[in-house]
Amino acid sequence: RIYEEGRESVPEHPYLFETDVEIRLFGGSCKSPIERFCNGNNMIYILQKAQHNEESDPMEESKTDDAFFASELLPKESSGPVALPVRRAKQLISLYTMVQNPNMTHLKISELVVLPPLWIRCDGSDPEHTCWLGAEPLKAGNKITGINFYMVTHDGPTADKSYFANLEELKKAHKMKHHSSIVGFNGFAQYELIRAAAIEDIIVESESNIYVDITWNTVDKILETPPLVSAATLNIMLQSGDPRSPVYQLYRELQFLLALAEGLMTGVTEWPEPLESESAAELVQEFLTDLKKKLDGYCISGNKNETEQIKCDTAAVDSSIKSIFSERGDLDFAEQLWCKMRSVSSYQELIKCFTLILKSLEHGEIQPWIHQGSSSLLSKLIQQSYHGKIEAVSLTGITPIQMLLEIGLDKMKKDYVSFFIGQELATLTYLDYFISTSVDLQEQVHRVQKLHHMLEIMVSCTVLLQFKHENLFPLTQICMKYYKENPLNEKHVFQLPIRPALVKKFYQNDHPEIWKVEISSGHGQKEVKTTWQVSTNPSVEHMTSNSTGLFSDSTVNGSSEERMYYITMAKCSQVHF
Numbered sequence: 001r002i003y004e005e006g007r008e009s010v011p012e013h014p015y016l017f018e019t020d021v022e023i024r025l026f027g028g029s030c031k032s033p034i035e036r037f038c039n040g041n042n043m044i045y046i047l048q049k050a051q052h053n054e055e056s057d058p059m060e061e062s063k064t065d066d067a068f069f070a071s072e073l074l075p076k077e078s079s080g081p082v083a084l085p086v087r088r089a090k091q092l093i094s095l096y097t098m099v100q101n102p103n104m105t106h107l108k109i110s111e112l113v114v115l116p117p118l119w120i121r122c123d124g125s126d127p128e129h130t131c132w133l134g135a136e137p138l139k140a141g142n143k144i145t146g147i148n149f150y151m152v153t154h155d156g157p158t159a160d161k162s163y164f165a166n167l168e169e170l171k172k173a174h175k176m177k178h179h180s181s182i183v184g185f186n187g188f189a190q191y192e193l194i195r196a197a198a199i200e201d202i203i204v205e206s207e208s209n210i211y212v213d214i215t216w217n218t219v220d221k222i223l224e225t226p227p228l229v230s231a232a233t234l235n236i237m238l239q240s241g242d243p244r245s246p247v248y249q250l251y252r253e254l255q256f257l258l259a260l261a262e263g264l265m266t267g268v269t270e271w272p273e274p275l276e277s278e279s280a281a282e283l284v285q286e287f288l289t290d291l292k293k294k295l296d297g298y299c300i301s302g303n304k305n306e307t308e309q310i311k312c313d314t315a316a317v318d319s320s321i322k323s324i325f326s327e328r329g330d331l332d333f334a335e336q337l338w339c340k341m342r343s344v345s346s347y348q349e350l351i352k353c354f355t356l357i358l359k360s361l362e363h364g365e366i367q368p369w370i371h372q373g374s375s376s377l378l379s380k381l382i383q384q385s386y387h388g389k390i391e392a393v394s395l396t397g398i399t400p401i402q403m404l405l406e407i408g409l410d411k412m413k414k415d416y417v418s419f420f421i422g423q424e425l426a427t428l429t430y431l432d433y434f435i436s437t438s439v440d441l442q443e444q445v446h447r448v449q450k451l452h453h454m455l456e457i458m459v460s461c462t463v464l465l466q467f468k469h470e471n472l473f474p475l476t477q478i479c480m481k482y483y484k485e486n487p488l489n490e491k492h493v494f495q496l497p498i499r500p501a502l503v504k505k506f507y508q509n510d511h512p513e514i515w516k517v518e519i520s521s522g523h524g525q526k527e528v529k530t531t532w533q534v535s536t537n538p539s540v541e542h543m544t545s546n547s548t549g550l551f552s553d554s555t556v557n558g559s560s561e562e563r564m565y566y567i568t569m570a571k572c573s574q575v576h577f
């Protein structure tokens with residue numbers, strides 16, 4: 001019944017079987033908790049101990065004696081999944097196997113349905129510390145021919161390598177269990193690079209992570225360093241806004257832009273704390289006075305440059321990265337105003353700033369230049385001032401906020417475009433989606449956020465991993481393709497295939513976060529595997545709080561330098577009907 005209902009859509013709530021078992025159906029985009037132990041399936045059952053709501057009706061529980069039903073079983077707040085006793089799990093596996101066995105005619109099942117694989121969380125109460133038991137039907141067309149059984153054990157943490165498996169013993173045990181003469185090996189290692197490649201005061205911690213997954217054949221020993229002929233994938237999950245990032249000032253600028261956009265939408269603007277000793281109004285007044293002096297000087301001599309490269313504090317960047325991300329020298333009048341007004345601390349001050357600007361334009365005291373293509377209201381007013389007259393603008397309501405947001409958007413778009421085109425990572429055509437003005441202001445801000453996230457990724461890979469153009473270019477294409485199709489997601493893991501040699505210096509003397517060997521024999525549905533793995537984090541979520549295994553107190557000569565590892569082993573066996 002659960003399977004049939006799950007064909008329409010994966011149920012949000014678990015089902016109750018008898019009184020103690022909770023059945024969850026995983027499928028589609030749902031992340032499976034056992035994906036690291038078995039091949040991917042469209043749909044799987046996960047069974048675990050039922051977590052009853054303390055206020056549940058006892059009459060409701062009595063209904064579960066001989067049937068299961070969709071139950072509104074909600075886990076207690078902050079509680080994780082709870083495992084079943086191993087003995088109970090084996091009983092459930094047996095029941096599942098019986099109903100999948102076509103020879104069980106006495107069960108009088110009218111139509112045998114090939115059910116999704118079944119996986120059961122176990123509490124490790126047996127001597128082997130079993131944490132998962134699994135069963136998956138073997139098929140020939142629509143006919144069930146047997147069952148694959150899986151057993152996953154988990155223990156640790158320990159730093160004592162005497163508890164680690166011996167590769168030859170693993171190979172021998174696999175051959176004996178499966179009567180195999182030929183076996184294959186696959187190695188897997190995962191290294192965290194963001195720590196290994198850390199540059200003082202730049203390392204981004206928080207939830208950011210850059211790590212590499214490496215796979216290879218022909219494993220010679222446990223915990224061996226992957227050979228350079230391996231296949232490698234760089235995984236990047238980066239969160240913007242670390243204060244030690246070389247582009248943190250640009251991130252601050254973006255945050256002000258977001259505050260304006262939020263204020264435009266809600267009517268309430270969170271003004272930032274002033275960063276300058278002078279107020280925004282004072283900075284704007286000084287700026288306008290300087291421009292007026294330059295205009296007067298230009299009229300007399302006729303040879304003074306009307307524009308001057310003004311160093312904008314919001315574009316200040318760390319010296320270690322000026323080579324790839326430097327301030328633009330072509331800031332126009334509106335962009336320079338944005339740099340001054342970024343320190344505005346109230347709505348009243350905002351109105352005062354724009355009043356000063358509009359007065360100077362109306363009286364012809366300044367003749368500022370602006371970039372072509374800007375559609376902001378201020379740019380239109382400046383263009384009108386060239387002809388000696390500007391339309392009246394009422395500085396009330398949301399108008400001043402929108403005016404400032406527009407010039408900020410224009411400026412920041414040009415900053416990001418300057419970087420990606422300057423580094424030859426993208427063309428203007430490819431960037432068009434991110435800088436388009438054909439969508440509303442809120443969507444434009446959202447797309448600028450995407451540009452900033454991509455910039456942070458490129459800068460981090462350049463500074464931390466010393467990536468060159470040949471690596472940054474494909475990474476940029478991957479990021480842009482994703483962000484043209486998806487909303488901003490700083491928890492998304494961007495993946496880039498690389499050669500191990502590119503990052504070897506960062507991991508060759510480091511301990512892996514995960515190291516795994518897979519021994520396999522047979523082909524197709526007759527393929528069987530034995531997997532042995534060590535990991536710095538528990539690979540089984542329901543065992544994290546009670547992983548008091550044989551090794552948890554063990555040490556090696558009292559040394560704290562050895563990496564502590566959890567040990568996980570997965571074995572399978574086949575039964576043919």
